[in-house]
Amino acid sequence: MNKGRFAVPAGVGDWATAVGVAALLLATGRSGPHPNGGRELLGYALLAAGGLTLAARRRVPLVVLALTGLCAVGYLGAGFEALAVSYLIAVYSAVRAGHRAAALAVSVGLLAVLHLTALILHDGAPREVVAQARNTLELAWLVAAFAAGEAVRQAERRADEAERTREETALRRADEERVRIARELHDSLTHQISVIKVQSEVAVHVARRRGEQVPAALLAIQEAGREASRELRATLEALRDDDVTPPHGLDHIPGLVTRFRVTGLETTLTVEGHPHTVPAAVSRTAYRIVQESLTNVGRHAAATTASVLIGYRPDALAIRVDDNGRTASSHGEPTPGLGLLGMRERVTALGGRLRTEPRSGGGFTVEAELPTNGAL
Helix, strand or coil: CCHHHHCCCHHHHHHHHHHHHHHHHHHHHHHCCCCCCHHHHHHHHHHHHHHHHHHHCCCCHHHHHHHHHHHHHHHHHCCCCCCCHHHHHHHHHHHHCCCHHHHHHHHHHHHHHHHHHHHHHCCCCHHHHHHHHHHHCCHHHHHHHHHHHHHHHHHHHHHHHHHHHHHHHHHHHHHHHHHHHHHHHHHHHHHHHHHHHHHHHHHHHHHHHCCCCCCHHHHHHHHHHHHHHHHHHHHHHHHHCCCCCCCCCHHHHHHHHHHHHHCCCEEEEEEECCCCCCCHHHHHHHHHHHHHHHHHHHHHHCCCEEEEEEEECCCEEEEEEEECCCCCCCCCCCCCCHHHHHHHHHHHHCCCEEEEEECCCCCEEEEEEEECCCCC
16 A cells, blocks of 8 residues: 555644544533533533544643643533543643643642642532532543553653664664775775876886887876876775765766877767756766766777766756667677666666666667756
8 A cells, every 4th residue: 555645634633632532521511410591502612622622632732731620620610520531641641742730730739739620619528519529530541541651752762862872883783884895996996097107107207218109008007096196095985974975976077088089989979958957966976877887898899989968857867878889799889887787776876767788780779867856
Protein backbone atom coordinates (compact mmCIF):
# COMPACT_ATOMS: atom_id res chain seq x y z
CA MET A 1 0.00 0.00 0.00
CA ASN A 2 1.22 3.46 -0.82
CA LYS A 3 1.68 5.05 2.58
CA GLY A 4 2.19 8.49 1.16
CA ARG A 5 -1.21 8.40 -0.58
CA PHE A 6 -3.23 6.75 2.21
CA ALA A 7 -1.48 8.27 5.24
CA VAL A 8 -3.86 9.33 8.00
CA PRO A 9 -3.69 13.10 8.68
CA ALA A 10 -1.93 13.98 11.92
CA GLY A 11 -4.98 15.56 13.51
CA VAL A 12 -7.43 12.73 12.84
CA GLY A 13 -6.28 10.67 15.83
CA ASP A 14 -6.55 13.63 18.17
CA TRP A 15 -10.03 14.49 16.94
CA ALA A 16 -11.13 10.86 17.28
CA THR A 17 -9.93 10.86 20.89
CA ALA A 18 -11.62 14.20 21.59
CA VAL A 19 -14.98 13.12 20.15
CA GLY A 20 -14.81 9.77 21.96
CA VAL A 21 -14.08 11.39 25.32
CA ALA A 22 -16.85 13.97 24.80
CA ALA A 23 -19.33 11.17 24.05
CA LEU A 24 -18.17 9.23 27.13
CA LEU A 25 -18.56 12.27 29.38
CA LEU A 26 -22.03 13.04 28.03
CA ALA A 27 -23.13 9.44 28.52
CA THR A 28 -21.68 9.34 32.04
CA GLY A 29 -23.27 12.66 32.96
CA ARG A 30 -26.65 11.60 31.63
CA SER A 31 -26.63 8.24 33.45
CA GLY A 32 -25.60 9.71 36.81
CA PRO A 33 -27.13 12.36 39.08
CA HIS A 34 -27.63 15.62 37.24
CA PRO A 35 -29.81 18.77 37.56
CA ASN A 36 -32.68 19.92 35.39
CA GLY A 37 -33.35 23.10 33.43
CA GLY A 38 -30.71 25.61 32.45
CA ARG A 39 -28.04 24.09 34.68
CA GLU A 40 -28.47 20.77 32.89
CA LEU A 41 -27.84 22.35 29.46
CA LEU A 42 -24.84 24.23 30.83
CA GLY A 43 -23.43 21.03 32.31
CA TYR A 44 -23.82 19.11 29.07
CA ALA A 45 -22.13 21.92 27.16
CA LEU A 46 -19.19 21.88 29.56
CA LEU A 47 -18.91 18.09 29.39
CA ALA A 48 -18.80 18.22 25.60
CA ALA A 49 -16.39 21.16 25.57
CA GLY A 50 -14.02 19.41 27.97
CA GLY A 51 -13.79 16.43 25.62
CA LEU A 52 -13.55 18.32 22.35
CA THR A 53 -10.77 20.56 23.69
CA LEU A 54 -8.49 17.52 23.64
CA ALA A 55 -8.18 17.86 19.86
CA ALA A 56 -5.49 20.51 20.50
CA ARG A 57 -3.64 18.67 23.27
CA ARG A 58 -0.48 18.06 21.22
CA ARG A 59 -0.20 21.63 19.95
CA VAL A 60 -1.01 23.58 23.12
CA PRO A 61 -0.95 21.10 26.02
CA LEU A 62 -0.95 23.73 28.78
CA VAL A 63 -3.91 25.61 27.31
CA VAL A 64 -5.85 22.36 27.02
CA LEU A 65 -4.90 21.48 30.60
CA ALA A 66 -6.34 24.76 31.87
CA LEU A 67 -9.52 24.56 29.75
CA THR A 68 -10.34 20.98 30.70
CA GLY A 69 -9.80 21.87 34.36
CA LEU A 70 -12.20 24.82 34.11
CA CYS A 71 -14.78 22.59 32.37
CA ALA A 72 -14.47 20.05 35.21
CA VAL A 73 -15.09 22.78 37.79
CA GLY A 74 -18.01 24.07 35.72
CA TYR A 75 -19.92 20.82 35.32
CA LEU A 76 -19.31 19.91 38.95
CA GLY A 77 -20.76 23.29 39.89
CA ALA A 78 -23.72 22.62 37.60
CA GLY A 79 -24.49 19.43 39.54
CA PHE A 80 -22.94 16.65 37.42
CA GLU A 81 -20.92 13.88 39.07
CA ALA A 82 -18.73 12.75 36.14
CA LEU A 83 -15.11 11.74 36.41
CA ALA A 84 -12.93 14.38 34.69
CA VAL A 85 -11.58 12.04 32.02
CA SER A 86 -10.70 14.92 29.72
CA TYR A 87 -8.59 16.55 32.40
CA LEU A 88 -6.75 13.29 33.13
CA ILE A 89 -5.86 12.96 29.44
CA ALA A 90 -4.75 16.60 29.41
CA VAL A 91 -2.47 15.90 32.40
CA TYR A 92 -0.97 12.94 30.55
CA SER A 93 -0.35 15.06 27.43
CA ALA A 94 1.18 17.95 29.37
CA VAL A 95 3.57 15.69 31.29
CA ARG A 96 4.50 13.84 28.08
CA ALA A 97 5.35 17.20 26.52
CA GLY A 98 7.68 17.94 29.46
CA HIS A 99 5.47 20.32 31.46
CA ARG A 100 5.62 18.32 34.70
CA ALA A 101 5.80 21.22 37.13
CA ALA A 102 2.93 23.07 35.45
CA ALA A 103 0.77 19.94 35.39
CA LEU A 104 1.43 19.29 39.07
CA ALA A 105 0.71 22.89 40.09
CA VAL A 106 -2.53 23.08 38.08
CA SER A 107 -3.69 19.71 39.41
CA VAL A 108 -3.13 20.68 43.05
CA GLY A 109 -4.96 23.94 42.49
CA LEU A 110 -7.80 22.16 40.69
CA LEU A 111 -8.26 19.66 43.53
CA ALA A 112 -8.60 22.55 45.96
CA VAL A 113 -11.07 24.39 43.70
CA LEU A 114 -13.16 21.26 43.18
CA HIS A 115 -13.49 20.68 46.92
CA LEU A 116 -14.30 24.35 47.51
CA THR A 117 -16.88 24.32 44.71
CA ALA A 118 -18.55 21.24 46.16
CA LEU A 119 -18.71 22.83 49.61
CA ILE A 120 -20.20 26.08 48.30
CA LEU A 121 -22.68 24.86 45.72
CA HIS A 122 -23.96 21.59 47.19
CA ASP A 123 -25.95 20.87 50.33
CA GLY A 124 -25.06 18.01 52.61
CA ALA A 125 -22.62 17.01 55.24
CA PRO A 126 -19.01 17.98 54.63
CA ARG A 127 -18.05 14.30 54.40
CA GLU A 128 -20.55 13.70 51.58
CA VAL A 129 -19.38 16.84 49.79
CA VAL A 130 -15.74 15.77 49.96
CA ALA A 131 -16.71 12.34 48.64
CA GLN A 132 -18.52 13.97 45.72
CA ALA A 133 -15.46 16.05 44.82
CA ARG A 134 -13.19 13.04 45.16
CA ASN A 135 -15.43 11.10 42.76
CA THR A 136 -15.12 13.93 40.24
CA LEU A 137 -11.35 13.78 40.12
CA GLU A 138 -9.95 10.86 42.07
CA LEU A 139 -6.42 11.31 43.22
CA ALA A 140 -5.40 7.81 42.14
CA TRP A 141 -6.42 8.48 38.54
CA LEU A 142 -4.53 11.75 38.59
CA VAL A 143 -1.36 10.05 39.81
CA ALA A 144 -1.77 7.36 37.15
CA ALA A 145 -2.14 9.93 34.37
CA PHE A 146 0.91 11.81 35.63
CA ALA A 147 2.98 8.60 35.83
CA ALA A 148 1.89 7.44 32.38
CA GLY A 149 2.84 10.75 30.80
CA GLU A 150 6.25 10.72 32.46
CA ALA A 151 6.89 7.10 31.46
CA VAL A 152 6.09 7.79 27.81
CA ARG A 153 8.20 10.96 27.86
CA GLN A 154 11.20 9.07 29.22
CA ALA A 155 10.73 6.27 26.68
CA GLU A 156 10.61 8.77 23.81
CA ARG A 157 13.69 10.56 25.14
CA ARG A 158 15.63 7.28 25.34
CA ALA A 159 14.50 6.38 21.81
CA ASP A 160 15.69 9.76 20.51
CA GLU A 161 19.04 9.33 22.24
CA ALA A 162 19.41 5.82 20.83
CA GLU A 163 18.65 7.07 17.31
CA ARG A 164 21.11 9.92 17.72
CA THR A 165 23.75 7.49 18.96
CA ARG A 166 23.19 5.20 15.98
CA GLU A 167 23.55 8.13 13.59
CA GLU A 168 26.73 9.30 15.29
CA THR A 169 28.15 5.77 15.18
CA ALA A 170 27.32 5.42 11.49
CA LEU A 171 28.93 8.79 10.73
CA ARG A 172 32.04 7.87 12.70
CA ARG A 173 32.37 4.55 10.88
CA ALA A 174 31.91 6.29 7.55
CA ASP A 175 34.64 8.77 8.48
CA GLU A 176 36.96 5.93 9.48
CA GLU A 177 36.27 4.07 6.24
CA ARG A 178 36.86 7.20 4.21
CA VAL A 179 40.20 7.78 5.88
CA ARG A 180 41.16 4.12 5.34
CA ILE A 181 40.35 4.37 1.63
CA ALA A 182 42.35 7.59 1.39
CA ARG A 183 45.33 5.91 3.05
CA GLU A 184 45.14 2.92 0.71
CA LEU A 185 44.86 5.11 -2.36
CA HIS A 186 47.80 7.17 -1.20
CA ASP A 187 49.94 4.10 -0.54
CA SER A 188 49.02 2.29 -3.75
CA LEU A 189 48.73 5.04 -6.38
CA THR A 190 50.73 8.09 -5.35
CA HIS A 191 54.12 6.51 -6.00
CA GLN A 192 53.20 5.03 -9.37
CA ILE A 193 51.64 8.25 -10.64
CA SER A 194 54.62 10.24 -9.44
CA VAL A 195 56.97 7.91 -11.35
CA ILE A 196 54.94 8.30 -14.54
CA LYS A 197 54.85 12.07 -14.13
CA VAL A 198 58.59 12.40 -13.43
CA GLN A 199 59.66 10.02 -16.19
CA SER A 200 57.49 11.74 -18.81
CA GLU A 201 58.80 15.17 -17.79
CA VAL A 202 62.39 13.92 -17.97
CA ALA A 203 61.76 12.44 -21.42
CA VAL A 204 60.25 15.72 -22.67
CA HIS A 205 63.14 17.69 -21.20
CA VAL A 206 65.78 15.42 -22.79
CA ALA A 207 64.09 15.56 -26.19
CA ARG A 208 64.00 19.33 -26.13
CA ARG A 209 67.65 19.62 -25.08
CA ARG A 210 68.61 17.46 -28.03
CA GLY A 211 66.60 19.67 -30.35
CA GLU A 212 64.27 16.84 -31.23
CA GLN A 213 60.55 17.25 -31.80
CA VAL A 214 58.63 15.99 -28.76
CA PRO A 215 56.06 13.36 -29.83
CA ALA A 216 52.45 14.32 -29.21
CA ALA A 217 51.89 11.06 -27.35
CA LEU A 218 54.70 11.91 -24.93
CA LEU A 219 53.24 15.35 -24.29
CA ALA A 220 49.87 13.74 -23.69
CA ILE A 221 51.43 11.34 -21.18
CA GLN A 222 53.09 14.26 -19.40
CA GLU A 223 49.84 16.21 -19.16
CA ALA A 224 47.90 13.09 -18.12
CA GLY A 225 50.42 12.46 -15.34
CA ARG A 226 50.05 16.01 -14.05
CA GLU A 227 46.24 15.79 -14.23
CA ALA A 228 46.19 12.39 -12.51
CA SER A 229 48.38 13.77 -9.74
CA ARG A 230 46.05 16.74 -9.24
CA GLU A 231 42.94 14.56 -9.26
CA LEU A 232 44.41 12.08 -6.83
CA ARG A 233 45.41 14.86 -4.44
CA ALA A 234 41.91 16.41 -4.64
CA THR A 235 40.29 13.02 -4.12
CA LEU A 236 42.41 12.27 -1.07
CA GLU A 237 41.55 15.67 0.40
CA ALA A 238 37.85 15.03 -0.22
CA LEU A 239 38.04 11.62 1.44
CA ARG A 240 39.74 13.08 4.49
CA ASP A 241 37.48 16.11 4.81
CA ASP A 242 33.72 16.28 4.17
CA ASP A 243 33.92 20.00 3.47
CA VAL A 244 36.38 19.66 0.58
CA THR A 245 34.78 19.03 -2.81
CA PRO A 246 36.74 17.55 -5.73
CA PRO A 247 37.17 20.43 -8.16
CA HIS A 248 36.31 18.77 -11.48
CA GLY A 249 32.90 19.49 -12.91
CA LEU A 250 31.18 20.96 -15.94
CA ASP A 251 33.56 23.91 -16.06
CA HIS A 252 36.50 21.54 -16.60
CA ILE A 253 35.02 19.66 -19.57
CA PRO A 254 36.40 22.12 -22.19
CA GLY A 255 39.92 21.58 -20.82
CA LEU A 256 39.36 17.83 -20.82
CA VAL A 257 38.31 17.92 -24.49
CA THR A 258 41.40 19.97 -25.33
CA ARG A 259 43.71 17.44 -23.67
CA PHE A 260 42.22 14.63 -25.74
CA ARG A 261 42.79 16.63 -28.92
CA VAL A 262 46.51 16.64 -28.10
CA THR A 263 46.51 12.85 -28.26
CA GLY A 264 45.32 12.99 -31.87
CA LEU A 265 41.64 12.36 -31.28
CA GLU A 266 39.66 15.07 -33.04
CA THR A 267 37.21 15.98 -30.27
CA THR A 268 34.42 18.56 -30.42
CA LEU A 269 32.29 20.02 -27.65
CA THR A 270 28.74 21.32 -28.16
CA VAL A 271 26.61 22.98 -25.50
CA GLU A 272 22.86 23.20 -26.01
CA GLY A 273 20.34 25.17 -24.00
CA HIS A 274 21.06 27.94 -21.53
CA PRO A 275 23.87 26.97 -19.12
CA HIS A 276 22.85 27.31 -15.50
CA THR A 277 24.04 26.13 -12.13
CA VAL A 278 23.40 22.45 -11.39
CA PRO A 279 23.95 20.50 -8.15
CA ALA A 280 27.62 19.78 -7.43
CA ALA A 281 27.08 16.00 -7.59
CA VAL A 282 25.51 16.33 -11.06
CA SER A 283 28.38 18.52 -12.25
CA ARG A 284 31.01 16.06 -11.01
CA THR A 285 29.19 13.08 -12.50
CA ALA A 286 28.89 14.81 -15.88
CA TYR A 287 32.65 15.39 -15.91
CA ARG A 288 33.36 11.77 -14.99
CA ILE A 289 31.03 10.47 -17.72
CA VAL A 290 32.79 12.53 -20.38
CA GLN A 291 36.21 11.64 -19.02
CA GLU A 292 35.53 7.91 -18.90
CA SER A 293 33.84 7.90 -22.31
CA LEU A 294 36.73 9.68 -24.03
CA THR A 295 39.25 7.51 -22.23
CA ASN A 296 37.49 4.38 -23.52
CA VAL A 297 37.46 5.83 -27.03
CA GLY A 298 41.19 6.36 -26.89
CA ARG A 299 41.91 2.94 -25.47
CA HIS A 300 39.57 0.63 -27.31
CA ALA A 301 37.73 2.22 -30.22
CA ALA A 302 40.48 3.04 -32.75
CA ALA A 303 38.48 6.21 -33.40
CA THR A 304 39.63 9.38 -35.13
CA THR A 305 36.80 11.66 -34.03
CA ALA A 306 34.59 12.04 -30.97
CA SER A 307 31.87 14.51 -30.12
CA VAL A 308 30.68 15.63 -26.71
CA LEU A 309 27.24 17.17 -26.25
CA ILE A 310 26.11 18.87 -23.04
CA GLY A 311 22.41 19.76 -23.02
CA TYR A 312 20.92 22.01 -20.36
CA ARG A 313 17.23 21.32 -19.74
CA PRO A 314 14.88 22.84 -17.13
CA ASP A 315 14.98 19.77 -14.90
CA ALA A 316 17.85 17.67 -16.22
CA LEU A 317 21.34 17.71 -17.67
CA ALA A 318 21.90 15.60 -20.80
CA ILE A 319 25.34 14.23 -21.77
CA ARG A 320 26.14 12.44 -25.00
CA VAL A 321 29.50 11.19 -26.28
CA ASP A 322 29.75 9.68 -29.80
CA ASP A 323 32.75 8.33 -31.66
CA ASN A 324 33.42 6.88 -35.10
CA GLY A 325 35.57 4.02 -33.94
CA ARG A 326 35.12 0.30 -33.78
CA THR A 327 33.99 -1.72 -30.77
CA ALA A 328 36.17 -4.51 -29.45
CA SER A 329 34.46 -6.77 -31.98
CA SER A 330 32.06 -6.10 -34.77
CA HIS A 331 29.35 -8.12 -33.11
CA GLY A 332 27.83 -5.63 -30.74
CA GLU A 333 28.53 -3.76 -27.57
CA PRO A 334 31.86 -4.41 -25.84
CA THR A 335 31.91 -6.14 -22.49
CA PRO A 336 31.45 -3.45 -19.80
CA GLY A 337 34.54 -2.81 -17.73
CA LEU A 338 34.99 -1.15 -14.37
CA GLY A 339 34.78 2.27 -16.03
CA LEU A 340 31.33 1.68 -17.47
CA LEU A 341 30.21 0.02 -14.24
CA GLY A 342 31.35 2.98 -12.16
CA MET A 343 29.70 5.36 -14.60
CA ARG A 344 26.39 3.50 -14.30
CA GLU A 345 26.62 3.47 -10.49
CA ARG A 346 27.16 7.24 -10.41
CA VAL A 347 24.19 7.90 -12.68
CA THR A 348 21.91 5.50 -10.80
CA ALA A 349 22.84 7.09 -7.46
CA LEU A 350 21.53 10.42 -8.78
CA GLY A 351 18.30 8.88 -10.08
CA GLY A 352 19.37 9.34 -13.70
CA ARG A 353 19.46 7.16 -16.80
CA LEU A 354 22.44 5.83 -18.77
CA ARG A 355 22.47 4.27 -22.24
CA THR A 356 25.61 2.74 -23.80
CA GLU A 357 25.41 1.02 -27.19
CA PRO A 358 27.01 0.77 -30.62
CA ARG A 359 25.82 3.24 -33.26
CA SER A 360 24.09 1.89 -36.34
CA GLY A 361 26.54 3.68 -38.63
CA GLY A 362 29.62 2.61 -36.68
CA GLY A 363 31.17 3.80 -33.48
CA PHE A 364 29.76 3.92 -29.99
CA THR A 365 27.37 6.13 -28.00
CA VAL A 366 27.25 6.96 -24.32
CA GLU A 367 24.15 8.92 -23.35
CA ALA A 368 23.14 10.01 -19.84
CA GLU A 369 20.39 12.11 -18.33
CA LEU A 370 20.91 13.48 -14.82
CA PRO A 371 18.02 15.10 -12.94
CA THR A 372 18.83 18.52 -11.54
CA ASN A 373 15.64 18.92 -9.44
CA GLY A 374 14.93 22.25 -11.03
CA ALA A 375 18.18 23.83 -9.84
CA LEU A 376 18.82 27.24 -11.36
